[in-house]
Amino acid sequence: MSNKKDHQTRTNILGLTVPLFAQSGFDGVSMRDVAEEIGLTPAALYYHFKDKEQLYLETVKYAFQKKTTAAKAVVDMGSDPLKRLEAFITWFTKTLGKEKDFQKLMQWVLLDTDKARMQNLIKETFRDLFVSIQGLGESFKPKYDPHMLSISIIGLVVYHFETTEARKTLPGNKSSHDQPKTIARHVISLLRNGLMPAQPTLHTN
Amino acid sequence: MSNKKDHQTRTNILGLTVPLFAQSGFDGVSMRDVAEEIGLTPAALYYHFKDKEQLYLETVKYAFQKKTTAAKAVVDMGSDPLKRLEAFITWFTKTLGKEKDFQKLMQWVLLDTDKARMQNLIKETFRDLFVSIQGLGESFKPKYDPHMLSISIIGLVVYHFETTEARKTLPGNKSSHDQPKTIARHVISLLRNGLMPAQPTLHTN
DNA sequence: GTCTATACCATGATAGAC
DNA sequence: GTCTATCATGGTATAGAC
Numbered sequence: 001m002s003n004k005k006d007h008q009t010r011t012n013i014l015g016l017t018v019p020l021f022a023q024s025g026f027d028g029v030s031m032r033d034v035a036e037e038i039g040l041t042p043a044a045l046y047y048h049f050k051d052k053e054q055l056y057l058e059t060v061k062y063a064f065q066k067k068t069t070a071a072k073a074v075v076d077m078g079s080d081p082l083k084r085l086e087a088f089i090t091w092f093t094k095t096l097g098k099e100k101d102f103q104k105l106m107q108w109v110l111l112d113t114d115k116a117r118m119q120n121l122i123k124e125t126f127r128d129l130f131v132s133i134q135g136l137g138e139s140f141k142p143k144y145d146p147h148m149l150s151i152s153i154i155g156l157v158v159y160h161f162e163t164t165e166a167r168k169t170l171p172g173n174k175s176s177h178d179q180p181k182t183i184a185r186h187v188i189s190l191l192r193n194g195l196m197p198a199q200p201t202l203h204t205n
Numbered sequence: 206m207s208n209k210k211d212h213q214t215r216t217n218i219l220g221l222t223v224p225l226f227a228q229s230g231f232d233g234v235s236m237r238d239v240a241e242e243i244g245l246t247p248a249a250l251y252y253h254f255k256d257k258e259q260l261y262l263e264t265v266k267y268a269f270q271k272k273t274t275a276a277k278a279v280v281d282m283g284s285d286p287l288k289r290l291e292a293f294i295t296w297f298t299k300t301l302g303k304e305k306d307f308q309k310l311m312q313w314v315l316l317d318t319d320k321a322r323m324q325n326l327i328k329e330t331f332r333d334l335f336v337s338i339q340g341l342g343e344s345f346k347p348k349y350d351p352h353m354l355s356i357s358i359i360g361l362v363v364y365h366f367e368t369t370e371a372r373k374t375l376p377g378n379k380s381s382h383d384q385p386k387t388i389a390r391h392v393i394s395l396l397r398n399g400l401m402p403a404q405p406t407l408h409t410n
Numbered sequence: 411g412t413c414t415a416t417a418c419c420a421t422g423a424t425a426g427a428c
Numbered sequence: 429g430t431c432t433a434t435c436a437t438g439g440t441a442t443a444g445a446c
Contacts, residue, residue: 109371237421
């Protein structure tokens, strides 16, 4: 009956809580904050969600599931591992640049003070995507451990976004460093070739 | 007069607040928590620190300054850039593995909801070290932008530690992936050689 | 489904005695 | 320098009317 409408309201609420939790984390957001943002009283909130924890969990899952299923599709498409890797990095930088809430929630989840809660969230939201990335990493065995390589690839991309604000106070910073395309090019080049003076350069001038 | 003793007490307090803020962040720690941990009343805390913010700021600076000056010394020693880079990564992985509080505080700082406060902390605690790392990165110009390369190197190392708990729920995880030496070897190899099969030089131009 | 009202506890911070 | 006592505020959550 009203199940459909309830679900609709819940979804509407989650759409508004994503930016709140993304910006301030679990401890930094009060139920009063949430209620005000939505335009309800705190009491009404408790009609839709059992408690703050459930609201938080559903918010994170809501924000993640859309993105990660899209990502999985990108990673799983094609055959050449390096091409697939590049496609993923391009997609990933674009998404992190666009969806700041998604990126920040990832950071908060990794810092969750409740270890079991965090591991549950990771499992429910990232596991599938990680498996795909790791499958990609299998292509570079035995030179690299696929699990470690997956973490390296993700971290390499993510850290440029985690430090967006911090980097502004550091020397050598340019606004181009924040652009997804620039980051993607940099990461892809570094992953492909590493630091060693690559192929003896043809005369590029 | 009692300045010396005051300073001593302050330092003792900071030694105890580091693990608290490292584990739960600014919002997750109350002045009562701190007071109990130290064995004082909350009121006594306010004799030593103006407010919670000052306590937090001094805690972070206290935890960081020791580490970063040590790091700077490592980076600045030697001449061969690749050797220096390897020395830094070895030191960095060892330190992050040993000093979990240091690693977690870094994460919290990057998520600080107060942007000005975060940028101030970064500037006061990381700038010098970053400059040194970036100096290292200059050696790989123009192939890589030194600023971006520095972030990549730091992120590549740090992310393995940020995900220590999360990785336990992901397939392919081994306990060896948490060992500083394993991480260092992996990161160094990836940075040196990249993913491409190391090819003998071709002179095809 | 949302409201008003409220219980009850935790929080940051201060005043003033010792 | 640390205490006891206290305050104002804000926190999660519930009861019950509409």
